[in-house]
Amino acid sequence: MRRVVVTGLGMVSPLASGVEPTWKRIIAGQSAAGRIEKFDTTDYSCQIAAEIPRANGYAGGDALIAAGEAHAAFNPDDWMEPKEQRRVDDFILFGMAAAQMAFADSGIEFKTTEERERAGVLIGSGIGG
Numbered sequence: 001m002r003r004v005v006v007t008g009l010g011m012v013s014p015l016a017s018g019v020e021p022t023w024k025r026i027i028a029g030q031s032a033a034g035r036i037e038k039f040d041t042t043d044y045s046c047q048i049a050a051e052i053p054r055a056n057g058y059a060g061g062d063a064l065i066a067a068g069e070a071h072a073a074f075n076p077d078d079w080m081e082p083k084e085q086r087r088v089d090d091f092i093l094f095g096m097a098a099a100q101m102a103f104a105d106s107g108i109e110f111k112t113t114e115e116r117e118r119a120g121v122l123i124g125s126g127i128g129g
Contacts, residue, residue: 007108010101012074012094014050018101021072052094095123 011018014032015025025032032050041047055075076085079097099121110116 008102008104008106010098010103010105012052012098012101014052016053016072017074017097018072019105052090099123 009019011022013022015030016022032053033048034051035041036047036049036051038051053073055073074094074097076082076093076097079100080088080093085093102121108119110119
C-alpha cells in the first residue's frame, strides 16, 4: 500500500484568500453572499452571488481592507503577471494561486529529480470556465 500525505493547503474562497483567514470566517459563521459587483445584473432575476473579494476593493475586498485585513483579499498580482492574467479565466488564476499557497505551506524543497517525480498534487474546484 502506498502512503498519501497531505503536506500543504491553499485556498481562494469568497470568504477570504488563504486557509487561515477563510477558516476564521467559517468559524465566525460569516457569509460571503452579496450583490454581484463584477457585472451589471439589472436584466437578471438573480443578483446575489459569493464573489472572491479583491485587493482593489471590489467584491467585498473594501470591507476586508477597512477591517485591517487586506492580506485576506485576493490580489492577483501576487500570483501571476498582469499580462498572463489577461490570458486566463479567473478560475485558472484562483487555482494557480491556491496551488502556490499549498506548495509554500508544505515547506517542501525538492532536491532531486526523483523527489520531484514522486510528488503529486490533488486539486479541487467548485467552479470553472
